[in-house]
Amino acid sequence: MTSASDLQFKSINYTGLGEGPRLIVTGAVHGNETCGTIGIGRVMAELDSGALRIANGSVTFVPVTNPLAYRLQRRAGDRNLNRNLFPNPAPQDFEDRIANWLCPLLAAHDVLLDLHSFNADSEPFVMVGPADNDGPLQPFAHAASEKALAKRLGVRRFVDGWLATYGAGVQRRLSDASQLQTVLRYGVGTTEFMRSTGGYALTLECGQHRDPQAPEVAYRAIMNTLAHLGLIDAPAPPAVAADQIEALSMVVVHDKLDQGDSFARTWRSFDPVEVGTLIGTRADGTPVLSELEGRILFPDVNAGPNQEWYYLTRANPAFAAQD
Template sequence: MHFKSITYASPQPGPRLIVLGAVHGNELAGTKGILRVIEELESGQVALAQGRVTFVPITNPLAYEKQQRAGDRNLNRNLSPTKDINEFEDQIANWLCPLLAEHEVLLDLHSFQAQGKAFAMIGPLDNTGPLEPFSHAAKEEALALRLGVDRIVDGWLATYAGGVERRLARLGNNASRKDLLLADAKYGVGTTEYMRSQGGWSITLECGQHNDPHAPEVAYRAIRNTLAHLGLVAEADPAPAREVEALHLFTVIDKLDAADTFAKPWTSFDAVSAGEVIGTRANGEVVKAECDGRIVFPNAKAGAGEEWFYLAQHNARFDA
């Protein structure tokens, strides 16, 4: 196993962008989009006007080799440099985190398991709070509107932290290492959160379902639009999306038992109504939506103690 990044630098100073693919080894849309842009740079079809861009086509080579989401664990959780090496992803973090810190902007390209259309995830509003202080919200919003998608989601880390508090309350004295990790707010920190912690800004683009043949095109177009928007290439700034569906994650519900089941095969962003049955616990308890909204990241394959689904509501952040 080795780690590989490819950097193109203009003689002219400018923004520093990094683009990641295959943070999860079975999410290949980003890898394909990145390789297509690299081909264009190598052939001279695309040329940098200023700044530099670094591509990491395969961020997690072990997961990529296994053709599955994780190698030893989810790389996009608890991401930080560490001397305590327990999984292969810890070694990736020690290489990747300093690389991220060398850049200003991150575009992290993913895909998802269920059917659905592409969407972007951005960070919080500017704030000085203890969880995720931030000062580049306007930059993330402007880029998100130019990626070629019309759905934008925020609220990830705060919602994850709320879920952590509930997990902590359930843990006993014999909790496993996995249980303890899931009950650590830092476990919600992935690539974009780490980038923001280093003073940069970042967007996660979910390019579509894993096997959607259009997903690599979504990734490619997003990279090209990002290069243009940042002025890294001498092309017109893409027009922002005129209408977007903006959503705010507000709660996460964990699976408590492997036998917890959904009421139906939910897809991300399916609408739910207050009181609607979402699933049933192994003990017979019915899980209902607490208000009108949308279900996000439903995971029927989640293990006990892991995120089962998120709920989101309308976000006024992009209202005219």
């Protein structure tokens, strides 16, 4: 029997003698996504043995961000930690209590690398943030630094546009505009919170949950990040070649309107679609067709009515040219 009262939070910091940025690396934000935990453990073993040394700045590791979900070997404890991630003076669930510890820890750092995995078979990818802007949704001033790091994590696929696309879907489905800011908070996870504090952040999806290569992807990304930021004495990792990059921007989210809405096939993230591709069928028989050429993302066969059903992305060729 697992009791939340038996659990505690743990972070480990290594600080060099020289000046440098403050990096934080998180694993197991979702408890069944353990590749980051394994990758972090491998790097920490090298630091503890003396095989690796932090020369400049500091790095904080959080091997298990959600200890309840991790102990239960499932995605969440009481709820999804990576949504509505804000300090809560009157915590209602275990994830609120994590947030009250985690959010100040994130705010004390400059850069976040958040390590995840996913359910379907696909290649690793990085979720990146918005362009520099001073808008109300997600103001940001470190897009160039964020993209430069993203291109050095060791993967070739990049996706941007999460919060803006999610927010547009929220606005569309809300009947009461006064609820907008409250509901938009649900779209804020680790990286969005980190950017709100003035830092920058990347979510690396390292591979399928049980892929034996996923921990290797996590380890390589941590080592490349340490080298790129100058925290260790190591050659700077090269950026992925421009002709190898696949960059996608999330464009639109479509909701499931009725429990009877169904997909036309078993979709996986990054499956290609053309204009007119049959995505699914509404409960009344109306076909649901793709309005653009691109790739489907996060198709959710278990979505309920008035929930996100799938996202569509299109190619973002400008990303490859930016550094």
